[in-house]
Amino acid sequence: MGDEEFLASYDPRAYDPVAVAIDVVALTIRDGALHVLLVRRGVPPQEGRWALPGGFVRSGAHAEGLDAAAARELAEETGVHADALDRVHLEQLAAYGAPERDPRMRVVSVAYLAFAPEMPEPRAGSDAADAAWTPVPSLGLTGHGSQRPGTTRRLAFDHAAILTDGLERARSKLEYTALATTFCAPEFTIPELRAVYETVWGEELHAGNFHRKVLSVPGFVESTGATSDRGGRRGGPRARLYRAGDARLLHPALLRPSREEEIR
Amino acid sequence: MGDEEFLASYDPRAYDPVAVAIDVVALTIRDGALHVLLVRRGVPPQEGRWALPGGFVRSGAHAEGLDAAAARELAEETGVHADALDRVHLEQLAAYGAPERDPRMRVVSVAYLAFAPEMPEPRAGSDAADAAWTPVPSLGLTGHGSQRPGTTRRLAFDHAAILTDGLERARSKLEYTALATTFCAPEFTIPELRAVYETVWGEELHAGNFHRKVLSVPGFVESTGATSDRGGRRGGPRARLYRAGDARLLHPALLRPSREEEIR
DNA sequence: CTAATAGTGTCTGTGAGACAATATATC
């Protein structure tokens, strides 16, 4: 049987139905704290709970690829428009497909990870009752994909586990890529960049060593020649301004100080 | 509307059908060359072409998770049995969902990456006309997800791109994890371990420096006290035997010598 | 015997991290 003959006799509905969804872990930094974009579900199941923005991948006549679906969901369900999206880094995180993760039917979700500079408060989209940048520490994540008892905003489905994976990926990506600059405005100071690392990693870094290290990595940042119009928050000289360089990977890498625990 | 009421009225077949498949990039080392497990397709579409082993995820009554589906496909379509599987490392690679990647219907495939020690020749499973460990260099990969013109074994669908991604992931994983030992027998010598790195990375390493480096990373290997019963291939003293240690991550990492090209 | 290899020792350059010093902001 040739391909044409086979395809004519092929019935896609002969199998048990499966849906493919997209969920986006969109991270940004606001007021010196790491925030994740959440929407409050306006429809069942789990109506009223907070969840990662997402939805089903379009198939059939208006079929779209996974990357396109993720960009669309991020824009659509939050009011972040396409022109702001090109300053957002978007990459695939992982696929989640436990049989009982969604009560409606078998849903396999492809999660994406987004790094965004500071953005306006989102407005809720179609199926969402609300949308908000939410401080990650307020979610009480345990590090094992669950939330501590008593946390106010319980996440829907397995979204706590997806978010945990996204955070770990983000922490790791800052080590060996130049993506920390995507959390910053187009022009930024080294102390601002250091604040990004400190916020995502959750540890304080040595200001002097960090400064020298960033400037020593080729292509990480390039000088604008200009100087910030204000000094540090609580005093100090004005810092020089930089923009992102052309390096995608940091070499040598900027490693987290303490990860002894994770080795074994 | 509550969850129960909503679910009773929910019709999964209202959407355009999508299938979720698994594809496995299974790598091993044979005769000093990197090999990937391929099956020759015994059914349309692309009947007769070589492809990554895989199949559709089971849904409905005998639903399985993604990891379980990958392990089942690897065992089923190749005759690698469950007892041999526990010496295989299996991890998720990425999801591929371009709308036209499969002519039958919309198929989103979740690819897995497997590292296996030397194994017997596979036997073809249900839908496969043949199965074989295939030398990766013989596939003429370009590094951009395509194959050089004139290559004998053209891979089906987008499997050349998936394989390219899997190889890059494998190269990268050897740098900062202890997974190189999963390519080896339970007891191995440092020169054998070095051969794994040289084969996957495609570059020769300095024997003396590699030896000292491996022993200096805590938990990478542990001595068995025994000694190999033969010397090197073309002479030299017998090497000492080691087994895999308890470290999952290498600290400090074992970096590839030359990756200047990939930075920008 | 000859050639290749396992394993160790040594040296040098780079870079990370601790600490210090100075100038310049904020409050």
Add this chain to the structure above:
DNA sequence: GATATATTGTCTCACAGACACTATTAG
């Protein structure tokens, strides 16, 4: 003026890579 901060300098230790050396095995 008191204090915090940006930036640069210095020192030390760890480590990667180059090279050298010895003992041991295959052919």
